[in-house]
Amino acid sequence: MKVSSSLVAYSFRHIPPLKQRSIRYFSHQGLRRMVRSPCTVLVATSTSSSALLKSSCFTGNSLFRRMERYWAASSVNKNKGMVEHLQRYGIINSKKVAEVMEAVDRALFVPDGSPAYEDSPMQIGFNATISAPHMHATCLQLLEKNLQSGMHALDVGSGTGYLTACFALMVGPQGRAIGVDHIPELVAMSIKNVEKSAAAQLLKDGSLALHVGDGREGWAEFAPYDAIHVGAAAPEIPQPLIDQLKPGGRLVIPVGNIFQELKVVDKKEDGSVSVRSETSVRYVPLTSREAQLRGY
Ligand code: SAH
Numbered sequence: 001m002k003v004s005s006s007l008v009a010y011s012f013r014h015i016p017p018l019k020q021r022s023i024r025y026f027s028h029q030g031l032r033r034m035v036r037s038p039c040t041v042l043v044a045t046s047t048s049s050s051a052l053l054k055s056s057c058f059t060g061n062s063l064f065r066r067m068e069r070y071w072a073a074s075s076v077n078k079n080k081g082m083v084e085h086l087q088r089y090g091i092i093n094s095k096k097v098a099e100v101m102e103a104v105d106r107a108l109f110v111p112d113g114s115p116a117y118e119d120s121p122m123q124i125g126f127n128a129t130i131s132a133p134h135m136h137a138t139c140l141q142l143l144e145k146n147l148q149s150g151m152h153a154l155d156v157g158s159g160t161g162y163l164t165a166c167f168a169l170m171v172g173p174q175g176r177a178i179g180v181d182h183i184p185e186l187v188a189m190s191i192k193n194v195e196k197s198a199a200a201q202l203l204k205d206g207s208l209a210l211h212v213g214d215g216r217e218g219w220a221e222f223a224p225y226d227a228i229h230v231g232a233a234a235p236e237i238p239q240p241l242i243d244q245l246k247p248g249g250r251l252v253i254p255v256g257n258i259f260q261e262l263k264v265v266d267k268k269e270d271g272s273v274s275v276r277s278e279t280s281v282r283y284v285p286l287t288s289r290e291a292q293l294r295g296y
Pocket of ligand 1: 284
């Protein structure tokens with residue numbers, strides 16, 4: 001698989017730096033709450049945690065020093081450590097989401113040699129990325145009520161299959177978790193990933209399936225869906241996805257081009273729809289296969 005070693009900063013929560021300074025992008029919701037200064041734009045790139053700490057703006061005062069020590073000591077190189085880290089910083093506050101993210105080992109879904117447990121998006125080839133763990137956690141929590149046992153979930157732009165596997169564990173064997181991606185190689189890779197994961201049996205039994213298709217059309221076969229997640233930014237919300245949402249259902253989708261917002265779309269029982277913005281984000285575009293592969 002052709003994967004460049006440099007990081008593409010996509011599928012993460014985006015907060016513009018408060019001051020012009022040479023720091024790498026990353027924002028951490030929990031830390032933002034704790035530290036209110038221009039230094040709150042933290043670093044989580046493909047560099048190791050220690051390099052990250054050395055190069056970060058954590059320097060002088062004792063609060064920062066204590067946080068530095070805490071961060072250096074925490075076990076971010078293990079899946080459980082990654083989840084605990086997200087819990088401690090207030091990103092994950094749902095027990096169910098923590099359990100599912102602990103069960104689905106992120107290392108099975110990232111390219112070999114990638115720092116699997118860093119809170120950062122990573123390239124997976126084909127101009128696509130696996131989203132950062134804090135983004136996966138955020139989306140799982142936004143959709144949790146619509147991922148109960150027996151419910152139907154659709155993951156558009158399923159990429160590595162990580163989130164589809166999480167959905168499948170949440171809706172269980174009586175439910176349906178459908179992933180759709182328009183790059184056949186990624187779908188084939190995602191099936192291999194899931195086969196090694198805690199969701200393997202659900203794939204075997206058919207309650208989890210990964211398909212090649214244009215996700216802008218949704219996946220009519222198992223509609224209507226209680227939960228729809230889109231892992232790529234659309235210029236506007238595709239109508240077929242709203243149509244395939246069950247009354248009471250929820251769609252979570254990044255919308256925009258350069259400036260993107262994570263939108264939460266709720267369909268009420270009477271069929272009317274409400275839309276709100278959750279946060280600013282950066283995702284790869286939801287587009288045609290040709291446009292995505294241009295220059296790849
Ligand atoms: N959520 C996934 C992948 C995110 S990257 C993960 O975390 O692993 C976005 C994905 O959307 C890519 O895999 C890309 O191939 C896919 N994509 C973009 N446009 C699409 C479209 N029109 N239909 C289906 N998939 C699309």
